[in-house]
Amino acid sequence: MAKIKEMxxxxxxxxPPSDAHHIVQHNQYLCIPLCKDCHQxxxxxxxxxxxxxKVMKLDEMDVLNLTLANLFR
Ligand SMILES: [Zn+2]
Ligand SMILES: [Zn+2]
Incomplete structure (x- = not known):
């Protein structure tokens, strides 16, 4: 969680700091870093x-994929 906010x-x-957006509500592991604007x-x-x-052609799963790739790099 703390790591997500530093991305x-x-x-x-x-x-950063970013917000942690939860893809699945209450699942603390499935979250992605978003700035205030892209989040809320x-x-x-x-x-x-x-x-x-839509402009960036991204959805939550794309960003989760990128986030995990960065975390485990
Ligand atoms: Zn959110
Ligand atoms: Zn943003």
């Missing part, structure tokens, strides 16, 4: 319209 945003690469922004956020996610 840059998985969508736009904004520098009403326009770009995954909890909003997720516009930047």
């Amino acid at each position: 840059p945003c998985g969508v736009c690469n904004a520098s 922004g009403s326009f770009n956020g995954i909890h909003g319209q997720a516009r930047i996610w």
Whole structure:
């Protein structure tokens, strides 16, 4: 968890600290680092319209994949 927050945003690469977004609610292991905008922004956020996610052609599983790749590098 602490490590996730020290990683840059998985969508736009904004520098840390990031929020930890839980892909599966209450599953602390399935989380990804997101900046405030890609997380909770009403326009770009995954909890909003997720516009930047569509522009970057990413979904939560893509970002999880990248996150795990970085963690185990
Ligand atoms: Zn971001
Ligand atoms: Zn979230």
